[in-house]
Amino acid sequence: MNANTESMARTGKLKIGMYWAASCGGCDISLLEIGPHILELAAAADVVLWPCAADFKYRDVAAYPDQYIDLCFFNGGVRNSEQEEIARLLRRKSKTLVAYGACATDGGIPALANTTTVESIFAASYLDSPSLDNPARVQPQPITACEFGELQIPHFYRHVLRLADIVEVDYQIPGCPPQAERVWTAILALVAGELPARNRAVKVACTDKAVCDECPREKRKVRIKEFRRPHQALAEPGWCLLEQGFICMGPATRSGCGALCINANLPCRGCYGPSGAVTDQGVAMIGALGSILDASTEERARELIDQIVDPVGTFYRFTMASSDLRGSR
Amino acid sequence: MAETHAVQRSSMAPAEAWEPRIIAFLCYWCSYTGADNAGTARLKYPPNVDIIRVMCSGRIDPEFVTTAFAHGADGVMVLGCHIGDCHYIAGNHKTMARMPLLKRTLVDLGMEPERFVHEWVSAAEGEKFARLVRDVTEQVRRLGPLDWPQRLVQRGVGTGMGREAWGH
Numbered sequence: 001m002n003a004n005t006e007s008m009a010r011t012g013k014l015k016i017g018m019y020w021a022a023s024c025g026g027c028d029i030s031l032l033e034i035g036p037h038i039l040e041l042a043a044a045a046d047v048v049l050w051p052c053a054a055d056f057k058y059r060d061v062a063a064y065p066d067q068y069i070d071l072c073f074f075n076g077g078v079r080n081s082e083q084e085e086i087a088r089l090l091r092r093k094s095k096t097l098v099a100y101g102a103c104a105t106d107g108g109i110p111a112l113a114n115t116t117t118v119e120s121i122f123a124a125s126y127l128d129s130p131s132l133d134n135p136a137r138v139q140p141q142p143i144t145a146c147e148f149g150e151l152q153i154p155h156f157y158r159h160v161l162r163l164a165d166i167v168e169v170d171y172q173i174p175g176c177p178p179q180a181e182r183v184w185t186a187i188l189a190l191v192a193g194e195l196p197a198r199n200r201a202v203k204v205a206c207t208d209k210a211v212c213d214e215c216p217r218e219k220r221k222v223r224i225k226e227f228r229r230p231h232q233a234l235a236e237p238g239w240c241l242l243e244q245g246f247i248c249m250g251p252a253t254r255s256g257c258g259a260l261c262i263n264a265n266l267p268c269r270g271c272y273g274p275s276g277a278v279t280d281q282g283v284a285m286i287g288a289l290g291s292i293l294d295a296s297t298e299e300r301a302r303e304l305i306d307q308i309v310d311p312v313g314t315f316y317r318f319t320m321a322s323s324d325l326r327g328s329r
Numbered sequence: 330m331a332e333t334h335a336v337q338r339s340s341m342a343p344a345e346a347w348e349p350r351i352i353a354f355l356c357y358w359c360s361y362t363g364a365d366n367a368g369t370a371r372l373k374y375p376p377n378v379d380i381i382r383v384m385c386s387g388r389i390d391p392e393f394v395t396t397a398f399a400h401g402a403d404g405v406m407v408l409g410c411h412i413g414d415c416h417y418i419a420g421n422h423k424t425m426a427r428m429p430l431l432k433r434t435l436v437d438l439g440m441e442p443e444r445f446v447h448e449w450v451s452a453a454e455g456e457k458f459a460r461l462v463r464d465v466t467e468q469v470r471r472l473g474p475l476d477w478p479q480r481l482v483q484r485g486v487g488t489g490m491g492r493e494a495w496g497h
Contacts, residue, residue: 115438159484283391286434290391290427298412301426311430312437324395325477326486329439 014070014191016041017049017061018100019090021083022110022160023076027101028052030177031073034184041187045071049090058086064093071190073100073173077107077321078161082154091167096190096198099163102176105203106273106281107321109176111160114320114327115312118158162321170198173205176271176318179257182206206256208276211268214255219243223294227307230266241267242292247314252284271318280324282315349469351378351404352397353462356386356421359410359451366455374462377469378406386410387420391431394445398435401478404444404469406461411449421449443468444475 020028028050032038048069049056072094078084091097102108113121126132126139144151163169173186186205189195196202207213219240228245235241241248241262249270250262261268270281278284295301308314316323355361361382367374383389386409394405407428415421428447436442446465450458 157485159486161485165486278392280392280395282434283395283431286391286427286430290430291387291423293426295426296412296422298425301422302429305426305430305433308430308433310437311434315434324392324399325438326399326481327438327484329475329477329480 014045015048015068016045017047017069017072017090017094018052019049019072019074019076019086020051021074021076021087021104021163022079023101023103023108025052026177027073027075027103030101030175030180031183033177033180034187035180037184044191058089061086061089061093066092067095069094071096071098071187073098074163075100075104077103077110078157078163078166079110080154080156084157084166087163087166096170097163097167098190099169099172099201101178102174102271102273102318104163105172105174105322106319107160107162108271108318111162111319111321111327112313112317114159116328118156159327160321164201165321168199169201171195172201172203174203174254174272175206175257176269178205179260182256203254203273203276206254206272209255210275210277211250211253211255211257211259211262211272215240215250215259215262217241217262223292224289224304225294227304229309235265235267237265242289247285247289247308249281249285249315249317251288252278252281252315269317270315273319273322280322281319282312282323285315286311347474349377349403349466349474350401351406351462351465351469352402353378353380353406353408354386354389354393355380355382355450356388356409356416357382357384358416359414359449360386360408360458362452363408363450363454363458366452367459368455370455372455372459374459375466377466378462385415385417385420386424387415387417387422389424389427391427394431394435398440398444398475398477399481401476403472403475404446404465406465407445407447408450408458408461411451414451440475441472443472 047054049061072090099105103110122139127137142155182205217240218238222243224245226245235244246267248267250268253268253270254272254275256272274281293301293304295304320327389407397405409421409424432445435445448461
């Protein structure tokens with residue numbers, strides 16, 4: 001136990017919560033990735049809500065006094081009415097509410113659904129998928145009448161929203177998932193009160209710079225001659241992936257991960273969201289790519305651009321809900 | 330991004346009096362001078378275009394374009410020097426790669442391609458500038474209002490409670 005967690009323990013046990021909304025569960029796992037620190041955390045803090053790991057009910061949370069939870073992590077975007085309700089409840093019950101992970105911060109992968117419609121999502125999930133056996137073509141309904149009365153399930157929204165679209169957020173920890181060592185450092189800083197003012201959704205457990213800043217690869221100042229995807233060719237280690245024609249989101253992406261994918265010889269996917277200098281990660285990447293194409297004629301530029309498969313899904317893979325346009329028309 | 334995006338209402342008049350609102354980014358050395366040329370020659374073109382002058386079309390961050398649409402523009406034009414004419418030698422080479430890629434992205438997001446126009450206008454092409462403004466205004470008028478801010482409000486962005494839930 002270090003000095004910070006000791007002071008946590010002395011001043012009465014901290015109450016922490018972790019909630020999941022429209023997410024995959026990876027954020028919950030990533031919190032466990034702090035390894036042995038989890039024991040320090042358990043010694044200094046009580047878990048008062050963690051659907052993934054402990055059996056607390058919503059009514060338990062509703063019964064807590066306001067501001068009862070000292071530190072509440074919220075992972076996942078807001079996709080339905082249940083998630084919105086809990087987001088509002090947790091805001092009321094928490095002193096510090098942290099958007100944890102790419103989905104809560106920028107929409108994440110689920111927010112790519114903002115490029116399509118609810119109708120087509122439901123058709124794909126319940127009607128058209130080849131693995132389905134649904135001859136009656138049943139789809140979930142918000143309200144179903146049965147012999148005991150009406151059954152209700154949460155309403156599905158037309159858009160995936162970030163946590164900050166719903167409630168005031170104190171801090172945001174980006175990443176898919178956030179990297180454990182940095183999360184632990186941030187938890188210590190949060191507990192010690194060493195972080196900037198609340199209610200500003202300031203991004204913590206990361207830096208303001210771009211991933212390129214912590215990328216160890218060599219830049220040879222060559223321009224992109226051809227775009228390639230990771231399954232089409234093996235990247236040469238040690239050389240800038242963008243210069244090799246792999247779309248690496250490094251220039252537009254916030255650093256903090258330690259260039260994890262890049263060190264595994266794979267291009268950055270952009271999970272930490274826009275770097276400190278930009279607000280819209282996708283257009284920032286378009287701007288960056290535009291200045292490094294090996295093209296001196298319009299035809300050649302167009303030829304190269306046409307090689308890019310799925311620009312929206314590539315440039316906005318994790319940030320559709322925080323982009324300027326927020327989704328498709 | 331520290332604060333949440335404020336969703337601004339477009340300053341459009343009611344539907345019956347709707348006029349297309351087009352934002353045009355013009356480079357200083359060629360296209361803005363071309364627009365000046367149109368004025369000096371007293372060429373007529375519709376007043377629907379708000380011109381924003383930048384030093385070079387290479388300075389036009391694609392985010393300027395998405396910001397304009399997100400804040401209520403019905404159309405956006407990006408005009409720069411012809412390839413080979415750039416005052417900064419290769420500034421517009423960046424434009425030439427960025428804008429078609431941006432256009433592909435906007436189209437994939439469901440926007441009509443006619444709403445975003447990227448063209449080259451030299452200092453001598455006042456005629457071309459006036460024609461472009463006429464054409465773009467007309468093609469955007471035919472498409473009708475884009476009204477992205479209102480669309481975001483309908484989808485529940487930036488409004489808090491009361492969003493339209495699916496199935497109701």
